[in-house]
Amino acid sequence: MVIGGSMAGLLSARVLADHFDKVTLVERDVRGEGPAARKGVPQGPHIHVLLDTGRRILDKYFPDLFEQLQVQGAEFIDSSGDLAWHHFGVWKLRRASGIPGMLCTRPLLEWNVLRRVKARPNVAVREGCSIEGLIYDEKGTGRITGVRVKTPQGEASWEADLVVDASGRGSRMPQWLEAIGYARPEEEQVIVDLSYTTCLHEPPPHFQKEWKALFLYPSPPKAWRAGFISHVEGGRWLVTLNGYFGEHAPTEYAGFLEYARSLTRSDLYNSLKEATPIGPISQHKVKDCRWRHYEKLTRFPEGLVILGDAACAFNPLYGQGMSVAGLGAELLDTCLREQTERGVLSGLAQRFRERLPEFIRLPWLLGTGMDLLYPQAVGKRPFGLGLLHWYILRLMERTSTDAHVHHQFYRILHLHAGLEAVLQPSVALPVLGHGVMSLLRPLERLANTETRPPPVTPPPPIPVPVQKSTG
Ligand SMILES: Cc1cc2nc3c(=O)[nH]c(=O)nc-3n(C[C@H](O)[C@H](O)[C@H](O)COP(=O)(O)OP(=O)(O)OC[C@H]3O[C@@H](n4cnc5c(N)ncnc54)[C@H](O)[C@@H]3O)c2cc1C
Incomplete structure (x- = not known):
């Protein structure tokens, strides 16, 4: 039984379909035909x-998905070469990275995944039903045996061998656990009060196609407004304006445009003022990033798995949520395979919750590490954060001029590598050298301060890591 039919729930249902005779995915919303918010x-x-x-x-789980998305208008890009990205006062290098990116609206992606999950013969999708609590076997087995559900026909109890909570940021799992005699998990929180204000546009007819996505990230701690343009299906632009700490763009168009003009760089406004708005302006506010440490609970019931935003909701500005939801589903797959070898399901809940933090720790550190650069961000500041911040700032500056540093940064960003990628000598030495130089000379003279996004350059050779012999 999967609670929630968004990215984490859909991926979980797909994984469970390989291991169970019957999978029921329960979603509160009723979706129409076709992609829609x-x-x-x-x-x-x-x-x-x-x-x-x-x-x-x-x-891996939906092999024809990206081909079909492309047919439906999603654009495939090189994640570095096609992206003009300004951050910490500099443009990142634009070089063919070989890391593919895909630009489309979120509803198009989700709808395509949903169709594929629905097509699995052993998956039933029950929409318009809300899970209201857990059913617990109190006879001593310590198992979750099902869920309490509100359906359009009334309340019911549905049995399940395994319940997966993928109900997102608003998950009520802490209350549900408490109601059956377990403790609530400890929560780590960083308050950012971030706003998203978005409008779909028709690009200007004479747009030069210098980039397929333009990212103007704010440079902490002095600026906290951001702006993004992304090509999406239908040859349109999705334009999002953000603000930290309660700042938000107006939801009427003149104000929206004016907010774009107020960003620390004019690139986004200059492109936008020629574009034509073609949709309503939507706004959404995200109060915090929150990690629920279920792995720290001393008692936890069998038959329950919690993943996606229900376990850890990140600052969305860093684009990590769907990928970490995917890593959670992949971990569920691995754990279920191990249980199959053992021939029992018991032990899954424990093993899963102990291992999930391995996949959350790095993206959490990257995101909250950035957010805590703002003195206004409320959250626990770990020991050594000042040093880490100094290093991050120098590293970010260096991504504008050094191909190898840029490459290693991209490996971490896309969750291909851990922090060691930017702490190894081939990265640390130039970054530290740059740090020392920047103390002697102002940043402007060292970094790429072009007024326009830099042109795409072919990739310079990347040092090949020395193969260590194990023999
Ligand atoms: C503004 C914003 C921008 C984002 N941008 C990015 C991005 O660029 N890249 C990225 O990777 N991620 C991004 N994310 C995060 C991403 O959307 C989520 O991490 C991803 O969708 C996985 O979330 P989820 O499936 O765990 O939960 P959600 O997407 O929140 O879905 C939860 C689902 O559960 C259902 N539900 C809730 N309660 C119940 C219940 N009791 N019974 C039945 N159903 C229930 C809801 O209706 C919903 O369908 C962004 C998030 C926000 C808020």
Whole structure:
């Protein structure tokens, strides 16, 4: 039984279909035919970036998905070469990275995944039903044996061998666990009060196609407004404007445009003022990033798995949520295979919750590490954060001039590598050298401060890591 039919729930249902005779996916919303924004996924109208790790996992479980998305107008890009990205006062290098990216609206992606999940013969999708609590075998087995559900026909109890909570940020699992005699998990939280304001546009007819996506990230701690343009299906632009700490773009068009003009760089406004708005302006606010540490609970029932945003909801600005949801589903697959070898389901809940943090730790550190650069961000500041921040800032500056540093940064960004990729000597030495130089000379003289996004350059050779002999 899967609670929630968004990205984490759909991927979980797909994985479970390989291991169980029958999978029921329960979704509160009722979806019509075709891609459309919906109440349960209020982030739907806003810009969504799919990291390469998310792309890999979706491709693994739905092999024809990306081909079909392309037919439906999604654009495939090189994640670096086709992206003009300004951050920390500099443009990142634009070089063919070989890391594919895909640009489309979130509803188009989700709808395509949903169709494929629905097509599995052993998956039933029950829409318009809301899970209201857990059923617990109190006779001593310590198992979740089903869910309490509100259906259009009334309340019911549905049995399940395994319940997967993929109900997102608003998951009521802490309350449900408490109601059956378990403790609530400890929560780690960083408050960012981030707003998303988005409008679909027709690009200007004479647009030069210098980029397929333009990202103007804010440079903490002094600026907290951001703006993004992404090509999406139908030859349109999705334009999102953000603000931290309660700042938000107006939802009437003149104000929206004026907010775009107020960004620290004029590139986005200059493109936007020639474009034509073709949809309503949507707004969504995200209060915090929140990690629920289920792995730390001393008691936990058997037969329950919690993943996706229900376990950890990130700052969406860094585009990690769908990929980490995918990593959770992939971990579920691995754990279920191991249980099959053992011939029992018991032990799955424990093994899964102990291992999930391996996949959350890095993206959490990357995202909250950035957010905590703002003194206004409320959250626990870990020991050594000052040093980490100094290093991150130098690293970011260096991604504008050094191909190898840029490459390693991209590996981490797309969750292909851990922090070691930017701490190894071939990256650390130039970054530290740059840090020392920047103390002696102002940043402007070192970094790429072009007033326009830099042109795409072919990739310079990347040092090949020395193969270590194991013999
Ligand atoms: C503004 C914004 C922008 C984002 N941008 C990106 C991005 O660029 N890249 C990226 O990777 N991620 C992004 N994310 C995050 C991404 O959307 C989520 O991480 C991803 O959808 C996985 O979430 P989920 O499936 O766990 O939960 P959700 O997407 O929140 O879905 C939860 C689902 O559960 C259903 N549900 C809830 N409660 C119940 C219940 N009791 N019974 C039945 N059904 C229920 C809801 O209706 C919903 O369908 C963004 C998020 C936001 C808010």
